[in-house]
Structure formats: C-alpha cells, structure tokens
Amino acid sequence: MPSDAEPAPVSAKTPVTLREVAAAAGVSVATASKALNGQGRMTAETRERIRETARQLGFRPNHLAQSLLxxxxxxxxxxxxxxxxxxxxxxxxxxxxxxxxxxxxxxxxxxxxxxxxxxxxxxxxxxxxxxxxxxxxxxxxxxxxxxxxxxxxxxxxxxxxxxxxxxxxxxDDAGGARLAVEHFLRLGRRRIAHVSGPASFAVVHTRAQAYRDVLEEHSLPVSEPLLGQWSEGWGRDAVAKLFSNGRGREGWPDAVFCGNDQIARGVIDALRERGIGVPEDVGVIGFDNWEIVAEATRPPLTSVDMNxxxxxxxxxxxxxxxxxxxxxxxxxxxxxxxxxxxxxxxxxxxx
Amino acid sequence: MPSDAEPAPVSAKTPVTLREVAAAAGVSVATASKALNGQGRMTAETRERIRETARQLGFRPNHLAQSLLxxxxxxxxxxxxxxxxxxxxxxxxxxxxxxxxxxxxxxxxxxxxxxxxxxxxxxxxxxxxxxxxxxxxxxxxxxxxxxxxxxxxxxxxxxxxxxxxxxxxxxDDAGGARLAVEHFLRLGRRRIAHVSGPASFAVVHTRAQAYRDVLEEHSLPVSEPLLGQWSEGWGRDAVAKLFSNGRGREGWPDAVFCGNDQIARGVIDALRERGIGVPEDVGVIGFDNWEIVAEATRPPLTSVDMNxxxxxxxxxxxxxxxxxxxxxxxxxxxxxxxxxxxxxxxxxxxx
DNA sequence: CTGAAAGCGCTTACAG
DNA sequence: CTGAAAGCGCTTACAG
The missing domain is CATH 3.40.50.2300 (Response regulator)
Known part of the structure; x- marks a missing residue:
C-alpha cells in the first residue's frame, strides 16, 4: 500500500464497514476488529497494516453496533x-x-x-x-x-x-448569601438591608436566614427582609420603602443585598433617581451574576455567582x-x- | 393469561427482549416482531395475544437494534x-x-x-x-x-x-425593519431615526437599508443611521447625539428605531433622564423582542420578534x-x- | 397462518 | 499468531 495514498474523504455516501477494511487488508473481520481495538495478539506489522488500511478507507466504527454489544x-x-x-x-x-x-x-x-x-x-x-x-x-x-x-x-x-x-x-445558597453580607461588612457597611423574591421559593428563605445569621454573629441589627417579586419593578418599590423620609435619613441602609440581579438593577436605578449615590452612599449586591444585567447597571453590579x-x-x-x-x-x-x-x-x- | 395481571414495572433492571416476549407468548421471534409492528399475516387473535404479552412484560424495543437494521x-x-x-x-x-x-x-x-x-x-x-x-x-x-x-x-x-x-x-430582517418603520408612520411619526449595532454585522446593513427604503417610499427625510455597539451604553450615547441642543428642538426625532432591545433600553433610559417623554414625545421600537429586556423598560418596549x-x-x-x-x-x-x-x-x- | 434463516455491523470467547 | 463461530436485539424476505 503506497504510503502517499490519500485518505478517503469522510464524505463517502455509505460508510465503510469493518468487513471492507478486513477484505482490503486481507484478514478476517475478527482480526481487523482486534487490530483496531488494541485487543488480541498479533504481529505489530499486521496490526499496523490493518490500521493503515482503515485510515485510508476512512473507516469509522458504527457506534450503534458497538453499543448493542x-x-x-x-x-x-x-x-x-x-x-x-x-x-x-x-x-x-x-x-x-x-x-x-x-x-x-x-x-x-x-x-x-x-x-x-x-x-x-x-x-x-x-x-x-x-x-x-x-x-x-x-x-x-x-x-x-x-x-x-x-x-x-x-x-x-x-x-x-x-x-x-x-x-x-x-x-450553596446560604454560603453565597454569607459571601455577600460579609463583603459588605468588610467594606465597613453596617446597616444592611435584604430585598428578595417571593416567599414561595425555598432559596428566598435560605438566603434570608444566612443574611440574618451573619449579622447576628456580628451583633449587628437585622432588619426584616423585604419579599416581593423577582423583578426590577419590585427593586424600585423596595427602595421607596427602605428610603422613605418617614424613616429618617439616619435610618436608611448603607447596603442592600438583593435576591437576584433584576431586583438589584431596580434598586440601583431607583437610588440614582433619588440622587442617592451608589456605591458612595449605598452598596448593592445582586445574586445570579447574570452578566447581561450585572454589566449594564450603572455602576456595574457586584453579584453572587452560583457557578x-x-x-x-x-x-x-x-x-x-x-x-x-x-x-x-x-x-x-x-x-x-x-x-x-x-x-x-x-x-x-x-x- | 389473566386479564387482571398487572403490567410489569418499567423499572425492570434489565430490559425485556423480543425473545422473551416470543417465548412467553409461545411463538417465534419473527412472529412476535411482526405482531408488534403490524406486519405479516396472522389471526387477529394471535396478534392480540402477543401484544398483550408484550404489554404485560413491559417490552420496549431496543432502538439501537432497530436503527442498525x-x-x-x-x-x-x-x-x-x-x-x-x-x-x-x-x-x-x-x-x-x-x-x-x-x-x-x-x-x-x-x-x-x-x-x-x-x-x-x-x-x-x-x-x-x-x-x-x-x-x-x-x-x-x-x-x-x-x-x-x-x-x-x-x-x-x-x-x-x-x-x-x-x-x-x-x-426576514428587512421585513422586520419595515414593520417597525411602517408602524411609526401609521402612528403619525415623521422624523424617524435609526440607531443600530456595529457595521461589521450584515443585519445592521439589511435593517438600515429597509429603514431607508420605507422612508424614501414615503418621501420622508432619511437621516443617516447611527452605528455603534449592541449595548445600552451606546443607546444612551446615541440619544446625546440625536437630541443635542445644537440640533435645535425642531430637529429632534419623534421616533427611534433601534437595532436591538438593549440599545432601545439605553435610548428610553436616556430620554427619561432628559425629561423627554416616551411615547408622548418620542416613540421607540427595539429588535429581538427579548422579553426580559422589553418588559422591563419604562414604558415596556414595542419590539420586532424574529419568530x-x-x-x-x-x-x-x-x-x-x-x-x-x-x-x-x-x-x-x-x-x-x-x-x-x-x-x-x-x-x-x-x- | 407461522417459523427458520440470514443479516445489520460489530466484539469476544474459543479453537487451531 | 489468526480465523470461524456465536451472538447483541431486532427485521425481513423466503419457505412451508
């Protein structure tokens, strides 16, 4: 077999079978099979000849047949x-x-x-x-x-x-929430609020509990999480509640941990519209790290990624x-x- | 075979084969195969008996074997x-x-x-x-x-x-663009701008050309499309250009057709921030109908859906x-x- | 009306 | 070292 023969195009309309390879190499199908699978005993020369033939013919084993066996x-x-x-x-x-x-x-x-x-x-x-x-x-x-x-x-x-x-x-949603709250603490934030999705989601409670745990471990005040929808609209509404004048400026949070990125975007937009600076006055963290959202907020959003x-x-x-x-x-x-x-x-x- | 026998659970650890069905029904594999596939000639009674046996045994043909054949x-x-x-x-x-x-x-x-x-x-x-x-x-x-x-x-x-x-x-991107521009025309808008993505995308030209075509067909002024990025940021920048004071208020567009929904969102946000009303002063249409974006803009975004x-x-x-x-x-x-x-x-x- | 045989493309004991 | 045989689970001519 001339070594400069071109390998057959993969495009052959009907796939070449083991039988054809065996015939071309002048051996039995069994031997051909063994040669290609590295099974059995045979001279290195025979094995290589069969392999070369298979290559030239563009042989690819039929997985359906293999699977059956x-x-x-x-x-x-x-x-x-x-x-x-x-x-x-x-x-x-x-x-x-x-x-x-x-x-x-x-x-x-x-x-x-x-x-x-x-x-x-x-x-x-x-x-x-x-x-x-x-x-x-x-x-x-x-x-x-x-x-x-x-x-x-x-x-x-x-x-x-x-x-x-x-x-x-x-x-690990609890761990993810801890990451967020501890990040705030490390930055010196102390009045941390939590705005999240509907109570019907298990993760809402898992994350809220972790939020409470971290704050309690640091003997910081825990404000009750605000639950609503997974939406920007709810994020904006939550800001209206958290930053109402009735509460008094000194009662305003200096950080908001949000249950997802859409809520966080709503929060950031609403803060900007009220003239409250992010991150100067308030830090915001989202959840999901949905890049298309997190990178479009102004400023870009720090967020928990679930990997x-x-x-x-x-x-x-x-x-x-x-x-x-x-x-x-x-x-x-x-x-x-x-x-x-x-x-x-x-x-x-x-x- | 008692008719009240329960069908075998699908959960059987090793799948039942045609051979087993045939044995249970007291026929050959060939006959069993034909009975189940509606092939061949046999008494309706035999066929039904075999089918019933297969059902009871929870027989499911092995597609690997079928495919091979x-x-x-x-x-x-x-x-x-x-x-x-x-x-x-x-x-x-x-x-x-x-x-x-x-x-x-x-x-x-x-x-x-x-x-x-x-x-x-x-x-x-x-x-x-x-x-x-x-x-x-x-x-x-x-x-x-x-x-x-x-x-x-x-x-x-x-x-x-x-x-x-x-x-x-x-x-049909050209058709989609026509839909948008003609919608504006039907609403009485006449000074229609087009803000789109990078010139390196074929669709940017297709849509821009359709935009021009529609306006020319109606003998309306065509302003050169503004090309930039597929981003909210570019949408905001484009508004700064389109609605600059230098242009004079009467030169401002009353409609903006955007190359995608993210650009459109940037446009809407920027208009709101400038105190320009959407849709009162300016209509906006996006492209892609990416619901998560289109439904979150204020107001919700009319958009071309590519189906x-x-x-x-x-x-x-x-x-x-x-x-x-x-x-x-x-x-x-x-x-x-x-x-x-x-x-x-x-x-x-x-x- | 039903069954024995050959075969899809491959692999794996088992002989020689 | 190599090959003939049996078989994976099925289908389809072909006999009877």
Whole structure:
C-alpha cells in the first residue's frame, strides 16, 4: 500500500464497514476488529497494516453496533423544564463539557411542565438506551413533571428536587448569601438591608436566614427582609420603602443585598433617581451574576455567582461514575458560590 | 393469561427482549416482531395475544437494534456556538419541538468557536449515525467553525451562514425593519431615526437599508443611521447625539428605531433622564423582542420578534424531509418577523 | 397462518 | 499468531 495514498474523504455516501477494511487488508473481520481495538495478539506489522488500511478507507466504527454489544451507548439524556432560562444554560454547558471529554453525547429534552411530554421524552431516551439521565430545573424545591425514581439507569439531579435516595447537586445558597453580607461588612457597611423574591421559593428563605445569621454573629441589627417579586419593578418599590423620609435619613441602609440581579438593577436605578449615590452612599449586591444585567447597571453590579457551569460538570461526572458502577452517596451535595466584584460596593474604608 | 395481571414495572433492571416476549407468548421471534409492528399475516387473535404479552412484560424495543437494521437512528445533531445566547435557545426549542413529534431525539453540541471541538462533535455524531444535522449560530454572516459541506447526511442551516448549495433558514430582517418603520408612520411619526449595532454585522446593513427604503417610499427625510455597539451604553450615547441642543428642538426625532432591545433600553433610559417623554414625545421600537429586556423598560418596549421558535420548527421539518429523501431547494429561505406592540410608541393620532 | 434463516455491523470467547 | 463461530436485539424476505 503506497504510503502517499490519500485518505478517503469522510464524505463517502455509505460508510465503510469493518468487513471492507478486513477484505482490503486481507484478514478476517475478527482480526481487523482486534487490530483496531488494541485487543488480541498479533504481529505489530499486521496490526499496523490493518490500521493503515482503515485510515485510508476512512473507516469509522458504527457506534450503534458497538453499543448493542457493549450494552452501553455512550449517550445520556438531559431533561430540563427551563429551555428559555438562564439557569439551565450554563448548567448544560458544564454537563456537556464534562461528558464530551468522555466521548458521551447528550440528548437534550425540554419537558416544559407537561407530564405527558416528560413521559414521552423519558421513554424515548430509555428506548435509545441512554446510559443515564440528568434532570435539571430552575428551582431546587420543585420536581420536574416526571417520575424518575425507578428507572433502570442512574439519575442525577441538578438544581431541582431530587427523589429520595438519589444524588442531587445544588449551589450553596446560604454560603453565597454569607459571601455577600460579609463583603459588605468588610467594606465597613453596617446597616444592611435584604430585598428578595417571593416567599414561595425555598432559596428566598435560605438566603434570608444566612443574611440574618451573619449579622447576628456580628451583633449587628437585622432588619426584616423585604419579599416581593423577582423583578426590577419590585427593586424600585423596595427602595421607596427602605428610603422613605418617614424613616429618617439616619435610618436608611448603607447596603442592600438583593435576591437576584433584576431586583438589584431596580434598586440601583431607583437610588440614582433619588440622587442617592451608589456605591458612595449605598452598596448593592445582586445574586445570579447574570452578566447581561450585572454589566449594564450603572455602576456595574457586584453579584453572587452560583457557578452553574461547575455544578453541571459535577453532575456530569457524578452520573458518569454511577454509570461506571461506582456507588455514590445519595443526598444533596452543595457546591460553593463565588462573589464577582464589580463597582456597586466601593472600596474598603482604608483602601 | 389473566386479564387482571398487572403490567410489569418499567423499572425492570434489565430490559425485556423480543425473545422473551416470543417465548412467553409461545411463538417465534419473527412472529412476535411482526405482531408488534403490524406486519405479516396472522389471526387477529394471535396478534392480540402477543401484544398483550408484550404489554404485560413491559417490552420496549431496543432502538439501537432497530436503527442498525433500518439504517436510520431517529436521532439528529444540533450544532451551535451560542450556548449562552438568547438566539439559539428559542430556536432549539422550535427544532426539538418539531422533531419530538416525529420520534426523533436531538443531540445538542456546543462547539464554541473551536474548530477542533467542532470536528470532534461532528465525528461523534456521525459515529452515532445521526440522520442529519442542524447548524445554528448567532449570525447569518458567520460560519460555524466546522466544515459541514460534504457529509453523508443532510444538513440544514438556521441563523448561520449556509454552505453553497445547502438549505438555510433566516429571519426576514428587512421585513422586520419595515414593520417597525411602517408602524411609526401609521402612528403619525415623521422624523424617524435609526440607531443600530456595529457595521461589521450584515443585519445592521439589511435593517438600515429597509429603514431607508420605507422612508424614501414615503418621501420622508432619511437621516443617516447611527452605528455603534449592541449595548445600552451606546443607546444612551446615541440619544446625546440625536437630541443635542445644537440640533435645535425642531430637529429632534419623534421616533427611534433601534437595532436591538438593549440599545432601545439605553435610548428610553436616556430620554427619561432628559425629561423627554416616551411615547408622548418620542416613540421607540427595539429588535429581538427579548422579553426580559422589553418588559422591563419604562414604558415596556414595542419590539420586532424574529419568530425564532418558528424558524427552528421549519429547520427541523426541512431536515426531516431531506432525511426522508425529498429534495429541497437549496438557498436561503427568509421567514417573516412580527411586531410585538407594547407601550413605547403610543396610540395612533385619532386613536 | 407461522417459523427458520440470514443479516445489520460489530466484539469476544474459543479453537487451531 | 489468526480465523470461524456465536451472538447483541431486532427485521425481513423466503419457505412451508
């Protein structure tokens, strides 16, 4: 076989099979298979000749056939009900990132909030013999509209309520809130308010509790968190309450920790409109680190980042090890958040 | 077989095979297969008995095996370089929506802008014998970092530069721009400005040209479009230029058509800060209809929606028909936009 | 009307 | 060192 022969174009309309490679190399299919997989015993020369033939023919093994034999499809399903959301996206990127390196592809399924659609997708994935499933959502305190509790493949939950006995990954919201409040303290702020979303969200309470804890640990006054919507409008309304003249200027906060970035943006806009300076008079911190919002506020917003991509990676790796037969401790694992400092809090007093 | 027997739980750890169904029903695998697929001739009674057995055993055919035979995997690949982006998301939802109804699952692959990663993903998909590939991006004038021009499966391009001879779907940006400008005209606005993104984007010119065309058709003055960034900051800067005192109040626009929603938000904020009323004094229209932005502006923003989900659906259906062997006219197909009216333009003069 | 056989593309004991 | 055989789970001509 001349060594300057060109490799066949991948574009061949019908894929070349092992049988053809074997024929071209003058060996049996079994030998060809072994040569390419590094299995069996044979002369280095034979092995290399077969490999070279395969290369020239542009041979690529049919994974469907391999999967059938191996009982492993190198495929996983990713279930979400947050297609449009900003949460599942970075998460998915992380999942896919972790899995691609291991040669596994991911089926993306959006199940909306439709149990019938969810059921359909899960069955389709099972029929296609996925090795496992990752379920992601937009809230840790809500289930996807599907029962994944008794499947014959492992399931990992990320950012959504896990079934009992299953493994779930979430961000450490309490830790994230601590990061924010402690940052304020470090900057010398002492009258710290908290404006957050609806009481119906578990994270609202988790974050509020951490806020209280930190202040109490420092023997500072805790003002009751203001709960409302996850919106800019509510952020503006909250400013009207917090900075009312009735309260007296000295009663005004010098820092506001917000439950998400949209609230924070509303807060910053309303403060500016009242002539209150950010960060000179008041520091503001958001949650989510949604760049498109955080970078557009004036000044740019310091915000807690939940490290969703990392969370996705962990979820992917956890699933992989379950698929590989490694037992995993069931229960919820919390991953740390990080604070992304921009310009809405100012510099430390002596800084 | 007692009719009140419970169907086996789907959770059986090892899936039941056709062979087991056949054995339980006392027929051959061939007959069982035909019974379940509605093929072959047999008594209705036999067929029903086999079906009932399959149901009771919780039989689900192994798609890997079926695919191997049928040479069709009912699987497609979706390639994107816009994981975090708001464009590919609705688009993906549409694609997936169109395909799920046909029993096809989609592999999602984010190739970033990395040719090596792109190559890897394409090969993985091909190895898994996808029936076809949909390539989506964030710009019609940019290629994905992969060569998809000579694959052995059909490819459809959505919202990204198609290869010559391939089929591509994009939004009709000129039409969308017309929608916006004509809406202003209908409301009696006559001094319409256009603020858009960088000149390096093809859509910037397409939309600007349509803006000019409409005004010329109505013999109205065309002011040169202001090009800058796709950002709120640029929207604010543009207002400073458009509404400078030097120009004289009577030279101020009474409408601003913006190249995207972020620019529009900057424009609205800046106008409010200058005490210019929206929509009383100036109407504003954005592009993209990115709800999170459009609904948060004060007042809420009227915006051109590119119907990306519909575009995704069309892409999915186009691919399906190509996979089915139907020839498709190559070239770019443009899908209409629609105007989503909120409150940033006011009501018609006599309205 | 039903079943035995061949085969999709590959891998893996098992012989020689 | 290499090959023939059996088999993954299914489908589809082809006999009977």
């Amino acid at each position: 191996r009982k492993r499809s190198f495929t996983v399903g990713l279930l979400t009900n947050d297609t449009y959301g900003r949460f599942s996206l970075p998460l998915m990127a992380g999942v896919s990132d972790a899995l691609v390196d291991n040669g596994v592809s991911v089926f993306l399924c959006n199940v909306e909030d439709d149990p019938r659609l969810g059921q359909m997708h899960v069955e389709a994935m099972l029929d296609k013999r996925v090795d496992g499933i990752i379920a992601t959502g937009k809230r840790i305190d809500r289930h996807l509209p599907v029962d994944l509790s008794n499947l014959r493949v492992p399931v990992v939950y990320a950012f959504t309520q896990p079934d009992p006995g299953a493994v779930g990954l979430v961000s 969703l991509a990392a969370l996705g990676r962990e979820a992917g790796l956890a699933l992989l090890s379950l698929v590989g037969g490694q037992p995993a401790a069931p229960g919820i694992r919390k991953l740390p958040c990080r604070l992304v400092v921009r310009q809405s809090c100012g510099r430390p007093p002596g800084g | 049928r040479k069709r995997s009912f699987t497609v690949g979706l390639l994107t370089n816009d994981t975090y982006g708001r464009f590919s998301l609705p688009l993906m939802a549409g694609v997936s929506d169109a395909l799920v109804d046909n029993g096809v699952s989609v592999f999602l692959c984010n190739v970033e802008d990395d040719p090596r990663l792109g190559q890897m993903h394409v090969e993985a998909m091909l190895d898994k014998r996808v029936d076809g590939i949909i390539a989506t991006g964030k710009r019609i004038d940019r290629h994905l970092p992969v060569d998809l021009s000579n694959l052995r499966v059909p490819v459809v391009y959505a919202f990204t530069q198609p290869d010559p001879g391939a089929v591509g779907l994009v939004s 990306l989900a519909a575009l995704g659906r069309e892409a999915g259906l186009a691919l399906l028909s190509l996979v089915g062997g139907q020839p498709a006219a190559p070239g770019i197909r443009k899908l209409p936009c629609r105007l989503v009216v909120r409150q940033s333009c006011g009501r018609p003069p006599g309205g």
